[in-house]
Amino acid sequence: MYQYSILQKGIIYFIYRPKVETHPKSSGDDIQHFFIVLKPETEKQLIVLVVGKKKLPNNKEHHFAFVNKIESSLEAFMEDFEEKTYFTHTKGKRTLPAAKLISEGSYIISDHHNHTHLFYTLTSSSERKDIKKFGIMQYGDFIIHVKNPNSYSPSKQGLSANQKALYPNKLQNIFKDYKFIPVKPVDFLNYEGAEILLTGTNIENIKREEQALSKCIHEIEHENILRL
Numbered sequence: 001m002y003q004y005s006i007l008q009k010g011i012i013y014f015i016y017r018p019k020v021e022t023h024p025k026s027s028g029d030d031i032q033h034f035f036i037v038l039k040p041e042t043e044k045q046l047i048v049l050v051v052g053k054k055k056l057p058n059n060k061e062h063h064f065a066f067v068n069k070i071e072s073s074l075e076a077f078m079e080d081f082e083e084k085t086y087f088t089h090t091k092g093k094r095t096l097p098a099a100k101l102i103s104e105g106s107y108i109i110s111d112h113h114n115h116t117h118l119f120y121t122l123t124s125s126s127e128r129k130d131i132k133k134f135g136i137m138q139y140g141d142f143i144i145h146v147k148n149p150n151s152y153s154p155s156k157q158g159l160s161a162n163q164k165a166l167y168p169n170k171l172q173n174i175f176k177d178y179k180f181i182p183v184k185p186v187d188f189l190n191y192e193g194a195e196i197l198l199t200g201t202n203i204e205n206i207k208r209e210e211q212a213l214s215k216c217i218h219e220i221e222h223e224n225i226l227r228l
Helices: 074-080 169-175 186-190 203-209 211-218
Strands: 005-018 031-040 046-051 062-071 084-088 092-096 100-112 115-125 139-147 180-182 195-200
Antiparallel strands (some): 084 092, 100 115, 139 195
């Protein structure tokens, strides 16, 4: 059996932001953005990803995401996700609600044969009854790929050219002529505009076949640092 190799581990947060001047409901129509936030164990920075379909993919589903921002500190992150007020010429004063923490846990990004996995387990979650509308379960396992910023994208799909990540040559050259490659090294995630493809898998496989990986993720030192 091919063994998993740990590339990165840390704390994961699932967060959403309601649309301007709306309140959380059972429908996803009032959600402006759904975020996955990664806090690597040995780093101060936080990697903020926006998930395009506003939920995690089920088994064999494909959902696009992108690195929206690399936050240099917890303080900067908290400031960006606070409630914000602004003015428009047509509607006057508008309020963008503060982001809401849905759940948090521990994660591992691992190398497995010719692909990479993002595996998480929750340590706590909100009491909201609609948590499953975001596709969040107690455990999750996704095959994760990074997209070549030089590859073709159909019109109005993906990020625009000036929004895409600009990788140094040592990373860009890894793509060769491929459109998607495994997230190896994980340095690809350190660039704003990195486009990511998440593919849902059968979580029972990884729980059954790789008990050592599950044990490792439970050993990650966890601090409840967010108060959203």
